[in-house]
Amino acid sequence: xxxxxxxxxxxxxxxxxxxxxxxxxxxxxxxxxxxxxxxxxxxxxxxxxxxxxxxxxxxxxxxxxxxxxxxxxxxxxxxxxxxxxxxxxxxxxxxxxxxxxxxxxxxxxxxxxxxxxxxxxxxxxxxxxxxxxxxxxxxxxxxxxxxxxxxxxxxxxxxxxxxxxxxxxxxxxxxxxxxxxxxxxxxxxxxxxxxxxxxxxxxxxxxxxxxxxxxxxxxxxxxxxxxxxxxxxxxxxxxxxxxxxxxxxxxxxxxxxxxxxxxxxxxxxxxxxxxxxxxxxxxxxxxxxxxxxxxxxxxxxxxxxxxxxxxxxxxxxxxxxxxxxxxxxxxxxxxxxxxxxxxxxx
Numbered sequence: 001x002x003x004x005x006x007x008x009x010x011x012x013x014x015x016x017x018x019x020x021x022x023x024x025x026x027x028x029x030x031x032x033x034x035x036x037x038x039x040x041x042x043x044x045x046x047x048x049x050x051x052x053x054x055x056x057x058x059x060x061x062x063x064x065x066x067x068x069x070x071x072x073x074x075x076x077x078x079x080x081x082x083x084x085x086x087x088x089x090x091x092x093x094x095x096x097x098x099x100x101x102x103x104x105x106x107x108x109x110x111x112x113x114x115x116x117x118x119x120x121x122x123x124x125x126x127x128x129x130x131x132x133x134x135x136x137x138x139x140x141x142x143x144x145x146x147x148x149x150x151x152x153x154x155x156x157x158x159x160x161x162x163x164x165x166x167x168x169x170x171x172x173x174x175x176x177x178x179x180x181x182x183x184x185x186x187x188x189x190x191x192x193x194x195x196x197x198x199x200x201x202x203x204x205x206x207x208x209x210x211x212x213x214x215x216x217x218x219x220x221x222x223x224x225x226x227x228x229x230x231x232x233x234x235x236x237x238x239x240x241x242x243x244x245x246x247x248x249x250x251x252x253x254x255x256x257x258x259x260x261x262x263x264x265x266x267x268x269x270x271x272x273x274x275x276x277x278x279x280x281x282x283x284x285x286x287x288x289x290x291x292x293x294x295x296x297x298x299x300x301x302x303x304x305x306x307x308x309x310x311x312x313x314x315x316x317x318x319x320x321x322x323x324x325x326x327x328x329x330x331x332x333x334x335x336x337x338x339x340x341x342x343x344x345x346x
Contacts, residue, residue, distance in 0.1 A: 004131045008190065021051055022282065028085075049340075054131070098159075117184040118184065133234070136195065168218075178226070232255060234254070242266055255280045259281050261284055272309055276312075276315055283319045283321045292332075
């Protein structure tokens with residue numbers, strides 16, 4: 001099988017030739033891996049038998065943006081954390097507004113017409129061996145950048161009207177952009193990400209009441225759109241999210257990522273037992289301890305455990321728990337994929 005066939009077999013709960021493998025990594029980690037292997041990433045992915053999705057999206061054609069500023073007016077600067085660089089926000093465009101009326105009077109929301117999709121049919125030409133990902137949403141992540149991290153969470157309690165208004169705008173934009181992708185390349189998109197980070201290390205970051213009140217209606221709308229257009233719903237939610245998994249399944253989640261099994265309540269055997277018939281699990285190679293700080297044998301043992309536990313009777317895609325960080329030894333990355341390739345045949 002090629003990567004596309006492998007993914008689609010798992011997504012359709014059929015038997016692939018082997019467990020598919022995905023890659024998520026920071027630019028620095030990827031560069032270190034390539035230096036270690038002495039090749040570019042395309043060749044590295046081929047050597048390591050990685051079944052990477054190909055992600056499509058709109059091409060920005062809207063108003064000119066200032067340097068270091070995104071389409072929402074969020075300005076960033078590079079922050080060096082010692083072994084790599086992240087772009088960190090230095091402003092919050094909606095932080096000083098105290099009402100919906102003030103936001104409406106002083107802020108311009110991006111329009112779906114600021115993106116063009118006419119290039120997509122040509123872009124996917126030659127990608128027939130790869131599963132195609134496109135569209136999706138993660139609005140509260142954006143809302144935190146617009147209002148500021150602390151204010152965004154306070155708003156759930158003291159400014160629910162602002163939350164409703166802003167999330168409505170963000171969900172509407174995501175919905176329309178996703179719909180236009182489907183319209184431009186009908187029947188081609190296989191995976192659509194409907195994400196929101198709901199968990200911390202030990203539990204949910206929101207109350208269930210808040211999640212159901214502010215996030216689930218928009219997420220369900222996005223999931224319905226994806227499934228109506230033949231795409232599988234891929235839900236990314238970090239951390240300890242066990243409590244909310246039944247709700248996600250009821251909304252329409254089909255693939256759950258990243259399976260941070262060291263977080264409270266996220267034990268792999270229990271997840272597989274309770275939700276394995278309804279979910280495909282994606283990830284589960286620990287990115288906080290095993291990959292950065294373990295030995296190659298630790299990595300190999302964990303991959304074998306994941307195959308045994310999450311891969312039993314199908315429904316598993318091997319990948320790291322989120323982006324591999326720059327402190328991760330490239331030998332550990334190689335060990336993960338070599339073990340998956342060696343032992344993942346079904």
